[in-house]
Amino acid sequence: MSTKVAPDPSRRSETARRAILAAALELVGEVGYAKLSIEGIAQAAGVGKQTIYRWWPSKGSLLFDAFLAMAGEGEAAALPDTGDLAADLKLVLRATVDELNDPRFDQAMRAMHTEIVHDPALAADYAQRLDGPMRELKKERLRAAQLAGQLAGDVDLEVAVDMVFGPVLNRWLHRTGPLTGDYAEQVVDTALRGLMPR
Amino acid sequence: MSTKVAPDPSRRSETARRAILAAALELVGEVGYAKLSIEGIAQAAGVGKQTIYRWWPSKGSLLFDAFLAMAGEGEAAALPDTGDLAADLKLVLRATVDELNDPRFDQAMRAMHTEIVHDPALAADYAQRLDGPMRELKKERLRAAQLAGQLAGDVDLEVAVDMVFGPVLNRWLHRTGPLTGDYAEQVVDTALRGLMPR
Amino acid sequence: MSTKVAPDPSRRSETARRAILAAALELVGEVGYAKLSIEGIAQAAGVGKQTIYRWWPSKGSLLFDAFLAMAGEGEAAALPDTGDLAADLKLVLRATVDELNDPRFDQAMRAMHTEIVHDPALAADYAQRLDGPMRELKKERLRAAQLAGQLAGDVDLEVAVDMVFGPVLNRWLHRTGPLTGDYAEQVVDTALRGLMPR
Amino acid sequence: MSTKVAPDPSRRSETARRAILAAALELVGEVGYAKLSIEGIAQAAGVGKQTIYRWWPSKGSLLFDAFLAMAGEGEAAALPDTGDLAADLKLVLRATVDELNDPRFDQAMRAMHTEIVHDPALAADYAQRLDGPMRELKKERLRAAQLAGQLAGDVDLEVAVDMVFGPVLNRWLHRTGPLTGDYAEQVVDTALRGLMPR
DNA sequence: ACGTAAGCGAGACGGTACGTCATGTCTTATA
């Protein structure tokens, strides 16, 4: 019985790890997700294939780590709170739109999302490490708005977040229309005021 | 110069075409998207690989056609209009939720969306043949509501559709939470009333 | 039970037949034996594949017919007989060498021989229709020499023919050395005089 | 520019190599040359196709190596020299005839020769590694006969070898007649004594 | 300081699927 033995993380080569993540990101931007291969990443990183297989269980989780490494660089601790909820949300959403329109991010994120869509385990990981914290920040801001009386008290914050941030993500993923800052603002306005006449 | 010559569609075998689409759908449900292979589809359909390569340029477009064939079966001509906008939207959205929770549909649609996410040409095709018509029906219903005074006149219908139907699609794709009929109703209510106090 | 029915030869298209044989010869000279395909021949001859399959049981027999058609053009009725056996044989053998050195013939004949080597039925056909008659002419000439006292009476003509004509064919096939007219003459001289001192 | 990189022979698996050569020989004997496929050899040898493609440039050269491996087993160092040239040659030639009549060898050798006939590079390899050494042994024996006064001094040994050994090879390849020991003896006698009366 | 054990690069291995090509059969229409 040859149980898979876990490698010793303390002896791990940081150089190799970084080279692999960098190569993965670069390649996914270059050749696209479909043609991304472990073989290619290993070669580009100047690394043996085994070094990849030793530390990552799947291409998805490698891509995920690569994405985390990239995204983690310039992470905000909280959403802005100037007191003007609409303005704050628009600011954040416009920034998101800009990010999604950057081809470098675009490819990598599409790859990420594909893996997530097909791998529930990865989805859980994503929910916990990336989406979760971000969601918490968003809900924080909305909660503050609720306290300030700018948001109805009976609104489910989970749903509220989906309503404000979902449409932009959707339009990006499925290209159902041009992804512009103006669209982002419209979404914020509509989400806040609702569709019914008042 | 060996230009690829287009085959003559009039000589195409309808039997083979149908067997291929059916096999594709069945296999994607059985083995999942990642392990779906042209080789496997050909075998399951009792068809030569070349017959697939002759008529479809990519696995994505084959999957797309298979999906179209399936979706096309029970297509609705219009959204219900009982006069009660919220109720009508909830009805439709609950049906959507049920569909997305059906494992058979789930797998196929995830596969579809993956292809769309990575292939702009396919995305355009999707927008034109599947999403477009559906969107038009939705906008039609909303437009009727606008005339009936149940919807603000200055609301952009495009945005409105995104707001009502986007969150469900999103939650399904990224599994950011349980996809239930109750969630669907909450979304409709929140979208219609807006987040702000009134 | 669908027994293969023989087609009616009286309705056969002579045009198609000729085009096929010509195309086969031309292609075998152009692309070589290994890359020769029925598909290619049909296309080059402007003929449907079925027309080839209808009339020839194998690529070998088609090649054989093509070869026969070519060889049959300038066929000699008898070997020269000037009374000088050595000179006559040298003349014929030098001509053979020239033929074998012609790239057009070379390719076609190699193809022929390959088919013969691997297909006993074809070998029998070859023996009867091409090699047989040629052998007979050669033996005829040797028999005449025997009567003229230029050949030992107890020599087996079959062996004699092999001895005179075999080495050239061999050297050509296996490229064991340069195939020149001088070599041909040496063979004739050695075969006639024998290897032992006299 | 992606130049094909040569693999490292020191890491080559001897097990795989042997399995491949054995499978090639067995299969060529079983299904014949025409139906011999790399795919089949790989499968029979329990080997990935790539392992074959990695080490052999063509089916011909694989067959050649397989043949070499088989032939190399019981190789003689020199032709017998009892002092009686005719007897010695007859002995060797009868052995050759027996070998060629063994179905196991027959198939493999026909395959070999077909490849040689169509591939000059292979022919050169054959000349250098198989035919060359054998020829040298034959010429050695004839040279000894020359010194012993049993062979004319002005005979070209190259031609002499062709004359003695060629006809048997020829009759085998082209099936122009039954390949018997008696025929072999006749060839030796005729070659030594010549065709002319004395 | 020195063996020993791990991670490392490299890359060969048995495989699967790729997308292309040729096979020989079958169907359609043209003459």
Added chain:
DNA sequence: TATAAGACATGACGTACCGTCTCGCTTACGT
């Protein structure tokens, strides 16, 4: 009914990667 055209099922081609394995080679640790 023979033909040209060409779609079909089949299956081999040679390539690209898969994930595993085995090589020497460098580290770094425990004696």
